[in-house]
Amino acid sequence: MPPSTETLTAERILEATEEVLRRHxxxxxxxxxxxxxxxVSHGSVYRHFRTKAALRAAVTKRWLDRTSQTLSAIAADATRAPQTRLRDWLAALFEAKRRKADDDPELFATYMVLTGETGDVVDEHLAxxxxxxxxxxxxxxxxxxxxxxxxxxxxRAVFHATGRFHDPGYHRVWQRQGVEDDFTAVVDLLLRGLRAPS
Structure with a gap:
């Protein structure tokens, strides 16, 4: 392949890494x-990411950050009542995880492996x-x-109580009939538990 004429950036490397991971x-x-x-030469990649592990951690973080950014906008939206914001945030998290598993199963399986290798990145995402x-x-x-x-x-309790709807380990149950009803029942229960007495 002829040398690239575009400036090599970390973002370009991460985009290419994602495609290579999808393919191989x-x-x-x-x-x-x-x-x-x-x-480019592999040395050019190493100038941006010192090790293969660092590159894999960065591409995993990029993947996880896509979900975090969408959710952050909901969390910060003071125009929504807190009850609505909490329900919308949990629904968006469930939908984002489910979409990742459904839309690109090969890449989702790849990231299941990568998140197992990059504990610090996953811990930061969960935090x-x-x-x-x-x-x-x-x-x-x-x-x-x-x-x-x-x-x-x-x-933390809300996050753990809803784990079945966002922990990738449960991805096989996300398409089962009735899963949306189960999700709604859990969120309703949590909101009742948080509701201040009248």
Whole structure:
């Protein structure tokens, strides 16, 4: 492949890495494959990402951040009541995870492997998500809609209680008949539990 005339950026490398992972899978994809797809030497890739592990962690973070950015906008939307914001946030998380599993199953399977390798990236992602939930619950407490002596603990509880609808390990049940009803029942129960007494 002839050398690329475009400036090599970290973002271009991550885009190419995602395509290489989709094509070859995590076991066979190499930095040389990424470099070849970009028309550069593998040394050029290593100038941006010092190791193969760093490249894989960065592409995993990029994948997870796509979900976080959408959810962050919902969490920050003060025009919605906290109850609505919480319901919408959980629904958006469920839909985003389900869409990733359904729309590109090969890439989803690849990321299941990569998230197992990149514990720090996953931990940061989970901390970001529970932080967003904490802010929603804090807003609910401040408005008098929710009662939660410790909003951070409540956020972790909500996150864990809804795990079946966003933990990738459950992806096989996300298309089962009645899963939306199950999701709604769990969210209704959580909102009743958070509701401040009248």
């Amino acid at each position: 899978g995590p076991a066979k994809a190499t930095v040389v494959d990424v470099a070849r797809a970009l028309g 970001d998500l529970t932080g967003q939930l904490t802010r929603i619950i804090e807003a609910g407490v401040a408005s008098g809609a929710f009662t939660a002596p410790d909003p951070r603990a409540a956020a």
